[in-house]
Structures are given as structure tokens and as C-alpha cells.
Amino acid sequence: MPLKTILSAINSTLDQQMEKDDTVISLGEDAGFEGGVFRATKGLQQKYGKERSIDTPLAESAIIGGALGMAVGGLKPVAEIQFSGFVLPGFNQIVAHVARFRNRTRGTYTLPMVIRMPYGGGIRALEHHSESLESIFGHIPGLKVVIPSTPYDAKGLLTAAIKDPDPVMYFEPKRIYRAFKQEVPDEEYSVPIGKAKVLKKGTDITVVAWGSLVRETVKAMELLKDEGISVELIDLRTIKPFDKETIEKSVKKTGRFLVVHEAYKTFGPGAELISTVNVKAFLYLEAPPTRLTGHDITIPLPKGEHHFIISPERIAKKIKDVVKF
Amino acid sequence: MPLKTILSAINSTLDQQMEKDDTVISLGEDAGFEGGVFRATKGLQQKYGKERSIDTPLAESAIIGGALGMAVGGLKPVAEIQFSGFVLPGFNQIVAHVARFRNRTRGTYTLPMVIRMPYGGGIRALEHHSESLESIFGHIPGLKVVIPSTPYDAKGLLTAAIKDPDPVMYFEPKRIYRAFKQEVPDEEYSVPIGKAKVLKKGTDITVVAWGSLVRETVKAMELLKDEGISVELIDLRTIKPFDKETIEKSVKKTGRFLVVHEAYKTFGPGAELISTVNVKAFLYLEAPPTRLTGHDITIPLPKGEHHFIISPERIAKKIKDVVKF
Amino acid sequence: MLTKKFDPLKGKILEVLNHEGKIVNEKLEPKIDDDKLLKMYKSMLLGRIADTKALQFQRQGRMLTYAPIKGQEATQVGSMAALSETDWMVPAFREMAGMLYKGASLKKLFLYWYGNEEGNNLDKSLKILPISVPIASQLNHASGIAYARKLLKKEEVVAGFVGDGGTSQGEFHEALNFSAVFDLPTIFIIQNNQWAISTPRSSQTKAETLAHKAIGYGMPGIQVDGNDPLAMYIATEEAKKRALKGDGPTLIEALTYRLGPHTTSDDPTIYREDKEVSYWEERDPLKRFKIYLENKDLWDDKKEEKQRKEYTDFVTKTFKEIEKDKFVDLEEVFNYTYAEMPKDLKDQLDDYKSYLKEVK
Amino acid sequence: MLTKKFDPLKGKILEVLNHEGKIVNEKLEPKIDDDKLLKMYKSMLLGRIADTKALQFQRQGRMLTYAPIKGQEATQVGSMAALSETDWMVPAFREMAGMLYKGASLKKLFLYWYGNEEGNNLDKSLKILPISVPIASQLNHASGIAYARKLLKKEEVVAGFVGDGGTSQGEFHEALNFSAVFDLPTIFIIQNNQWAISTPRSSQTKAETLAHKAIGYGMPGIQVDGNDPLAMYIATEEAKKRALKGDGPTLIEALTYRLGPHTTSDDPTIYREDKEVSYWEERDPLKRFKIYLENKDLWDDKKEEKQRKEYTDFVTKTFKEIEKDKFVDLEEVFNYTYAEMPKDLKDQLDDYKSYLKEVK
Ligand SMILES: Cc1ncc(C[n+]2csc(CCOP(=O)(O)OP(=O)(O)O)c2C)c(N)n1
Ligand SMILES: Cc1ncc(C[n+]2csc(CCOP(=O)(O)OP(=O)(O)O)c2C)c(N)n1
Ligand SMILES: [Mg+2]
Numbered sequence A, B: 001m002p003l004k005t006i007l008s009a010i011n012s013t014l015d016q017q018m019e020k021d022d023t024v025i026s027l028g029e030d031a032g033f034e035g036g037v038f039r040a041t042k043g044l045q046q047k048y049g050k051e052r053s054i055d056t057p058l059a060e061s062a063i064i065g066g067a068l069g070m071a072v073g074g075l076k077p078v079a080e081i082q083f084s085g086f087v088l089p090g091f092n093q094i095v096a097h098v099a100r101f102r103n104r105t106r107g108t109y110t111l112p113m114v115i116r117m118p119y120g121g122g123i124r125a126l127e128h129h130s131e132s133l134e135s136i137f138g139h140i141p142g143l144k145v146v147i148p149s150t151p152y153d154a155k156g157l158l159t160a161a162i163k164d165p166d167p168v169m170y171f172e173p174k175r176i177y178r179a180f181k182q183e184v185p186d187e188e189y190s191v192p193i194g195k196a197k198v199l200k201k202g203t204d205i206t207v208v209a210w211g212s213l214v215r216e217t218v219k220a221m222e223l224l225k226d227e228g229i230s231v232e233l234i235d236l237r238t239i240k241p242f243d244k245e246t247i248e249k250s251v252k253k254t255g256r257f258l259v260v261h262e263a264y265k266t267f268g269p270g271a272e273l274i275s276t277v278n279v280k281a282f283l284y285l286e287a288p289p290t291r292l293t294g295h296d297i298t299i300p301l302p303k304g305e306h307h308f309i310i311s312p313e314r315i316a317k318k319i320k321d322v323v324k325f
Numbered sequence C, D: 001m002l003t004k005k006f007d008p009l010k011g012k013i014l015e016v017l018n019h020e021g022k023i024v025n026e027k028l029e030p031k032i033d034d035d036k037l038l039k040m041y042k043s044m045l046l047g048r049i050a051d052t053k054a055l056q057f058q059r060q061g062r063m064l065t066y067a068p069i070k071g072q073e074a075t076q077v078g079s080m081a082a083l084s085e086t087d088w089m090v091p092a093f094r095e096m097a098g099m100l101y102k103g104a105s106l107k108k109l110f111l112y113w114y115g116n117e118e119g120n121n122l123d124k125s126l127k128i129l130p131i132s133v134p135i136a137s138q139l140n141h142a143s144g145i146a147y148a149r150k151l152l153k154k155e156e157v158v159a160g161f162v163g164d165g166g167t168s169q170g171e172f173h174e175a176l177n178f179s180a181v182f183d184l185p186t187i188f189i190i191q192n193n194q195w196a197i198s199t200p201r202s203s204q205t206k207a208e209t210l211a212h213k214a215i216g217y218g219m220p221g222i223q224v225d226g227n228d229p230l231a232m233y234i235a236t237e238e239a240k241k242r243a244l245k246g247d248g249p250t251l252i253e254a255l256t257y258r259l260g261p262h263t264t265s266d267d268p269t270i271y272r273e274d275k276e277v278s279y280w281e282e283r284d285p286l287k288r289f290k291i292y293l294e295n296k297d298l299w300d301d302k303k304e305e306k307q308r309k310e311y312t313d314f315v316t317k318t319f320k321e322i323e324k325d326k327f328v329d330l331e332e333v334f335n336y337t338y339a340e341m342p343k344d345l346k347d348q349l350d351d352y353k354s355y356l357k358e359v360k
């Protein structure tokens, strides 16, 4: 099996889906000829032509609203937004239309479409290149939101997203785009949307993370290996609709819960997971369900970013705190 | 003291502030000559002229981005968005700029500006006229978000918002725009941003609500009056930064917590309040902190809206459930 | 080319049938067969009658907000008549007459104004998109559909509607640019009815005409008498030809007027003068089209009376039927969020159902 | 009026100083005093040298992303030189030379590219807004400032910058329309450097020129040789006069070229040909301006050499200083979210501080 990074897994998955299905197309700013600023769509225009691997004008509403129209018109568009911070000009299209078309028309018009974008901090980027806005999209009925943390899942979730009859927001943890390689099967496969993955079994505490923070949590577990704490690590993978069952089962076993995310704290994703744990496992809780999150400040530029980014050390410390509560 | 509705309190507060301070101006679609579709800005153009009570072109980014520029240029703009559903085309300006200008320039440029908009359902309106998106804005560092539920607070919070050195999102519960009158002092006063209000003291359960649901909760308490349940009702008033102390104090006393909101459930405002209660009062909790919220479906058109809107009966039932846990 | 001959930069406006029902430009009179002419007129008439009734019903508190079309029937029907069944219509929210012409059922259309999503559930074969409330956003959908159909080698065009107010929105700009860049088979039709709620066209933009805006996208633009169904017909017909040849989109500014209020919650007397309204009442699209048909011996007062009565009965009956259809089922409001209901949403539905059972 | 004389609809482009350093239109040569001419040239030179050094530093991994300005100096300096100190500059992110001319400190400007918000903390009296990354969004700010200053009866104009790619964004449209509707004293300057990352101008829009877009807003538009500082100067000067007379905004399309990569993470050889680059290298704005100053006896090779050395030292020194300034304090990243830190945010800061203490 070939070894792939998350980025190359995304690239080859797009290639595979466009090869198998003529109605799958890709569009975005600089996403055609040069293959996108991260090269996630590299080679697609050369292989499938300008019409199916489209360089669009610089206009996110047109990209997303256009993709909606393409889906209505019989295509399966995969739209690339250059960085998640630049999805904002297209926010109206996503919330007012993409999320609602099925319901608005009582199922007459459905939108098999994917909106891909790199997200998250830690790459010493300029302003607006580091946001984690997953919970905002997770709040909107009608959207699905997925985030892979491995090359294997990157392929499986993207395949599932493209085949999904409904719109899927596909966030790419750009910090680990090329961080490591993994064996990724050549044949087509899906990772089901809505299913978390227990990465490591444990008995003392349940830790949920996604995207690049899965890797940071694994590092934290390394740091803790002599502490005698048995961590159960769950990669959430789908933010909406997320997998309550897996979390519930785990917390009922461990009695302790920590969610780690880079998104801002207040009204952020962790709050929802904690509230869910409360309902599903309240009587099993031995400590308050806890979150370790980005601060409620605009994610700083690189010279201050380390104050914001969540290190393995902080995760390790937090795990200890919760276990000792 | 004159009796005022929420709507007339808003109108006269704008009038008072524009009278006192030449730099306060109002702008929005149809907000000038005709005084807005709800007449919240009625009479201002006639009194202060077209330049200070502005009819803008139909373009929310221009309204919000324009207001930002006006604030930089020395004015205190109060921008009206016709319905909260139509703030979405201006979302980029709010998140990418309005929320960030102070931090981006390390305090050189600050934005004394207000973005007003009617929000919420229950008025049998067309699509996009009923959303409750407060938690999305609450998630963004740099924004303040307030929601009055009475004419008195409508004035006090709007005054505070206009005088605040930072941008404030001011959501107006249009369902109760004209629902009742209250004595509202003529003189200028502020209701502090960030402070909740205990509307009724009680000992069995803490219920937090805001906007039109405060009124519905009061009705629920009427329904419960023979049940021997002592409810402590808190009107949150400020969504960001919200008043953790008042909630903490209350829950430590009652041991039970219910938050009621019309916004969608998942990744919604209630999750944050519950998570906060968990941290602040975990050991005092006698039941899982609970939420009663809008379903995770696009808020339906009027013929189905009753399935979504939260009735006093449902609130009463939920209060009983939590108390009986 | 009409767009050359009636260059907005030269102050030209395309007119064929003037407000007195006279052909002012014989060479341009389109050859439309009699059946089609009658269908056009009847759609306009049905639209007009439904509009009038809707306002009555609304005043009686029997209907929700409704956005009247009175005065704009020719813009809508003239353009839709130039398209084929296989072409697409992407409406804003004030295109009832055009939708009727294209085959939408009156009942469905008014189910929407009665507050039921089912009203947007038009037969897919009609190729009419649902009503779009967020101003101008639908134009990007028009571009996208046009892109898809072109790529799939379908000989179809897409007509996207927007108001004069809508031309100020960023999405107007992005959509027109997108269509132009890719030479898409899109036709953008601005219903310039002179007002956006209380905001007059003159406060919306300093552009001399809205057709001028085409220049910024490198596409042809034309100003058309929007109360003249024949002018709208030929302008759209030409745009369609251009689109199918691969020459890209066209911008049509239809000069028309909203004779009624913005919506039923609007009071236009606050912001506009009666004499403006009467000026435009004289330019009523139905009046002139009726004369045209009469001159062709296709129509007369008797037919008119009969048809009016028939439509009035039909509309009243339809509205009454709609009124019977009371509330939407609980399942309905949950069922269409996703193809398959996620477990959590199912739980929410079940919770709510048990609540309803308990309190019953 | 230049905008009449050089009507983009007629294919006209405003040029004064051609690429060989010859005045091609003597009547239009502006009377700029010698000091100002020298200040203009020096700002361009400083910009060029800083740009070159920045690319070196970046290649050595000592700087973050940086957006080079090489080739666009005349557009920026020519326009800024026509404004007063009291006028406003609303940049996108590729306007370093213009910012330097207007008085921004090189150190601050590069603190930003080294990843420190302090780099945007320019002295308020400079009236330069911070760098704006979300394409075209800053133009709405320009309109708003212009509105405020006009209302406050200040005799000031606001220059808003955007790239050719930025003209596709909805915010471009909304801002221009807003300024035009209210006759605001705004000057919109498109730095058409032919590329938006890998996307050429021709894929951005079908408009014949970007100046054509002015027509859709009813404002004057003009295409200017953006590598000609004198042409940029007079175009901006006229726009300023018009703005202060109350006649509203102007759109200036400056034809220029980005000689470097889009940013330091971009490889332009992927998408464009060397011969295009050499074509534009011949049209280097500094080269021609130097000849012009030499012909006026204001400059010579010796001065050039001296000045280059001085600036090279200054830039190197500045960059090294910046490199010393290592990380931003923890307090700094929290302090400017609000005027007063809300209790909850203070708690987050304190929590984090205690964590840091504990792990130390
Ligand atoms: C994005 C957005 N902002 C505001 C509104 C509220 N609104 C509804 S109709 C309308 C005026 C539309 O004017 P125009 O485009 O001329 O269309 P007309 O109503 O005249 O048909 C406004 C402001 C909206 N629907 N969408
Ligand atoms: C809203 C938004 N979308 C995408 C980007 C990413 N991006 C940064 S620069 C750029 C190209 C800009 O081209 P142009 O406007 O011509 O300016 P130039 O870079 O040539 O100066 C893009 C797409 C962005 N900054 N903002
Ligand atoms: Mg209109």
C-alpha cells in the first residue's frame, strides 16, 4: 500500500473520484492550473481539463453559490476555499442556502456537494489563515462537518463526503498536511460520516480531540506514560452530527472527560460535547467534564501564536488535573 | 414616567443619543426616510437629516464595513440590519474586521459602533426572518452581544452599547417589540453590559433565558404556581461576555439549572452555559444542567413554526422534569 | 443585435408595443403564434387576478406576507415565453406571473405565502428554483446551474431574476462576473420596479441605467420597456440565442413598476406619490397587451370577462383549498434536514413527541 | 478632465513619462517641486531595497510570508504623493512603498511580516489603516471613513487600494456603489499587477478594462500607466479635486506588474513565462523615474549609489533590530480584545499564567 500524507491522500482521492464519476468536479481560487496554494488539487486540471478543475474568479460567494447551482444542475462539485478564514464572504450562501435547500424544497432539490478548506493554526501564518470555526458550521441545521486527522481518514471521509447526498464541510488540518505518512489503500473506501474512532483504549479518562490536536494528544500521552494514567483517546472525526454513542460508552467507563480543541472557548465546540456528556453520563461522572481550548482572543500572529496553540505539555497537565479532581 | 414598548424605547433612545452626541448616527436599509421596516428609527431622519439618519443601498457588507469606517473616521454609527437572517452577507466584515480592529492595531483603532437587528421567531414570518444566531457571534473574540427583554433594558442596554468603546451586537426580540409597555425614564441611563438580572428569587431551580423567552418563562412560572416549585429566573441580558457570577451564585443555591433558548440546540448558547455551570458549581449540582432549545432543524415557515417555538407549557414541563430528577 | 442597436450608453431603450397598444417598431415585432400569445396574456391575467385576491385575503388576515407582482407581469411573462420548457428559471420572490407561465401551480405558489415549505416543492421538471429571499444570492445559483448544464452538454439557458435593489449586493456582482468569465448560458433579468421597499432606484446607485452595469462584466446589457411583453420577448430570445452559441450571458434591465405595496406589511403611501403610481398605471402591461390581441382578433371584452370570471373562481377556490390545509405535520419539519435523519435529530424528534403525548 | 480625455471606453490610457524616461505628454507633466520629486523617488528606492532584502531574509528562513511590491512602486508612491498628510490611506497588503511615502516606519511595516500585530500599530496621525488581508473588504472601510470625514466637514480624501483579483469580490462592488451613491471623497486605486496569485487578469473578468467597472457605479474611471509615477500623480490629484468639490469618487486602474512572486511561498514560474516578466522589467518604474530626475539634474549615479548603500544599511539594520525583538508578551495577546478585559477573559489569562508557573 502506498504511503501518503494527508495532503497527498486528499489529492489522490479527488483524482479517484473524478476518474470514476464524470459529474465530480473541483473548483476554487488557483485550484485549477497550479493545483491550489497547497497543491491539494494538483494535476487535476491537466488530467480532467479546465472545465472540471476550475480556476474561479476571486469570489467566495460565487464559488459556494456557484457550487450549489452546479449541484442542482447535476454535478457533484467539490469547492475549495483557500483558507477557512476566507469562507466568511461565502457564509451567507452556506447558511442561507446550502444548508437549507433540501428542506426548503421538501427534498426536491438536494445538494451533493463538498466545501473543502484548510483550517487551524500553528503554521506561523498571516492573519485569517489560522481560524478554527467548526462549531459555527456545526450549529447550522442541514450541514455536515468532518475533520480527518490521518491520511487514511482523509481519504475515507472525503470519499464519503463526495458520495453523500447532502452538503459536507470538509476541514483540513493544514498543520499536519505533510506531517507524517500512512498506508492508504488504492481502492475506494469510505469512512462513515458521524462515527468517531477510539484510537486508544483506556480506563481513567476519556479525551476527545480532532484534526491536528489528535496528534498533540498522542504526544501528551507519551509524556504521561510513566504516570500510570490510562487514557482513552477518541478522534471525533465528524463534528456534526457527532458520535454521542462512542463518547457516552467511553465516559461511562472512565468517569472522566476532557475535550481538547483549538477553536475559541466560549460558545465553542467543547461546550457542546460537555453538555452531551452531562446528559448521557451524568451519574457516572467523577469529575466535571472539562475542556482545554483556544483562548477567547483572536488567534495571534506568529510572534504570539505560542501563547494560543495547545501544546502536548498542556494537554498532559490537563489530563492529570482531571484525573486528580 | 412614560410607558414604552421595547420598540418605542429603542426609538427614543436613538433619538436621545443622537440629540446628545452629534457623532452618533444611524444607518440601514430603509432606516432613514421611512424609519425602518419596524419603525425603530422613525422620525430620526426628519429630525437629524439625511446625513445622520442614512438610507443605505441594499448591501449589508457595505453597511457594516461602512460603519466600521465611520467609527474609524470619528463617528459612532448604529447600523440596522433589517432582520438577523440578513446579517449573513455582512458576516465577513463582522468576524474578519469589526471584532478584530482593536487587537489588530494594538488599540490604535477602536470601534465604538453598534449593529442592531431584530431576531427570533414566533411572528409568522417568511424564511430568514426568524433566526437566532447569538451564539455564533458570541463565539467570536472581540464582539459583545446583548439582548434586552424589556423596554427598560432595551433603553439601558442600547445606551450602554452606544457609549461602549467596542463594537456591540444588539439583538432585538421582535416578537415582543410591541407586546407590552413598561415605565421607562426619560433621562439617560445605562444597563451595564455583562450583567444578568435576577428577575425572581427562588430556591429549587435556576432558569436562565433571554429575549422573548424571558416572557415565556414567566408564563411558565404562572402555570407552575400551584406546584410548589420555587424558580429563580435570570434574564441573561448579555450573551457575551455573560455573567457567570450571577449564574454561579444562583446554581450553588438551587442545585438545579435549566437554560431556555430558541437558537438551535447543537453548538448553541445553552451548551456554553451548561459547561460553565459544570465548572463553577459541579459539586452543588443535584441534577444534570439541562437545556430546552430550538430543534436542530431550519426554523420552519409559519405553518410548522409551532413545532419549533418554545411554549410556556414546555418550559413548565421541563422545569418539573429537572426538579424531579 | 438588439444590444448593439439599443445601447444603454446611448440612452436607448428597447420598445415594441407602446403603452397605447401600438407597435412602435414594426421590424421588431416578434412572430409568436396565436396560442402562445394567448397563453402569455392569460398568464399575465391569472397573475393579476391572483395578486388582487391575495391582497384581499391578506387584508382579511387570512394570509401571511405576500409580495405583490401587479404591474410587473409583462417583464416576467415576456421573458419566460422566450424560453423553452427545458430552460431554467431562478426567481427572486416577485415572479409569480413568470412562474405561472412556466407551469407552476397556483396552489403551490400560494402555499408558500401561506407559510408552508411545500409551496417550494415544485415539480422538478418545471425547472423553477424555489423562492429566494436573501437578495441577489440566487444569481450565483443561476451561474452554477448554467455551468453544469453547459458542461453536461445540455442546450439549456438559465434566467436569473433580481430587483433593482438587488443590484447593490455583492452577490449580484459576483454572479454576473462568474457567468461572464465562463461564457455561461445565463440571462440576468433585473426587474427594475423603481423601488426597493422605500428606497428609490436613484438612491440605489449612481449608474445611469442598471444596464450600464453589464459593461463592468464585459457582457451585453440592454434596457427594455418591461411593461411591454413583446420587447421582453425579443430581448430574451436574443439573449438565449447568444447564450446557446456559447457567447455568454446578457443583462436585461426591465423598466417596470411595482403598482402595489412592497409586501402586504408595507405602506407605500409613506414614501411615494400618487401621481407616480398613476403615471405607471397608464402604462399597465395588461392593458396594452389586451389591445394588441384585440387588434389581432384574438381577444375581446367578452372573452376577457369570461376569462376573468373563470380565473377569479379558480383563484378563490384555490385559496380556500389552501386554507383548509391547516398545519404542517411534525415529521415534515424534521424530515428534510438530511437525506437520512441522524440519530441525534431523531432523538430530538422522539423527545418532542413524548412531550406532546404526555401533555395531551 | 483626464477621465474624459482618457476614456477607457475609447481604449485610452493615461501616460506622461514613458518607460524610456521620456515625457510623452508635455502638457500633462505635473509641476512637482524638487524636494517632493526626490522624496517620491527615494520612497520608491527604499521600497525596492527593502523588498529585495526581505526576499533574501525570507529565503534564509528569517522572516515569515511577505508580499513583494517590486514593480508596483510608482503606482503607490505616485498616488500617495498627490495626497496631503491629512488624507487617508486604506491599503490592501501590497502597498509598502506607498506606506513608506506616507510616513510609515519601515520597522513597523516589517514587524508585521515578522508576525507581530505591533506592525499594524502605526501612528494614528499617519492616517494609514492596518493591512487588510480579506480581499477587497477594506474598500468598504474607505467608504465609511470618507463618509465620516465629509460629515465632520473635514477637507480630506480617502484612497482605498485593491488588486485586480479583488475586483471580483462582492465587497469591491458594494464599496464603490456606496461611495458613489453618497458622493463620497473616496479614490479607489486598483493595482492591476496582472495576476492574482496564479490567476491572470483575463480569467478574473471579461471586462475590457477594470476601469470600465466605474460605469456601473456612475463614477469616472481611468486607466493609468501604473509604472509612471507622474501619470499616477496627476490622476490622483484630479480625483482628489473632484472628491473635495463634492463630486464623489473616482476609480483608477493602475496598469502595473508584480515582478516578484505573489508571496514568499509562491513560485510564479509555475504559471507565467519569463518573457512576460522581462517585458515588464523593461518598464520598471524606478528606471524611468531615475532618468527623469537625472534629466532634471536632481539625481545621478553617484547619488544613486550613495543612497542605495544608505538604504541597504538602514534596511539591514532595521531587519536585524526586528529579529532581536523575539516574542510577544502573553499580556499583549490578551490585552486588546476589548478596552477593558472582561472577567472571564481575565480568568483565562490567569489560568494560563498559573499553568506556565507550574510547569516552569
Ligand atoms: C440580504 C437581504 N437583505 C435585506 C432583505 C430585506 N428585503 C427584502 S425585499 C427588499 C428590497 C428588495 O428590493 P428589490 O431588489 O428592488 O426587489 P423588489 O422588492 O422591488 O422586487 C429588502 C431590503 C433581504 N431579503 N435580503
Ligand atoms: C476573501 C479572501 N479570499 C482569498 C484570499 C487569499 N488570497 C490572498 S492574496 C490573493 C490574490 C489577490 O490578488 P489581487 O487582488 O490581484 O492582489 P495582488 O495579490 O495581486 O496584489 C488571494 C486569493 C484572501 N486573502 N481573501
Ligand atoms: Mg425593486
Ligand SMILES: [Mg+2]
Pocket: D163, D164, D165, D191, D192, D193, D194, D195, D196, D197
Ligand atoms: Mg493582482
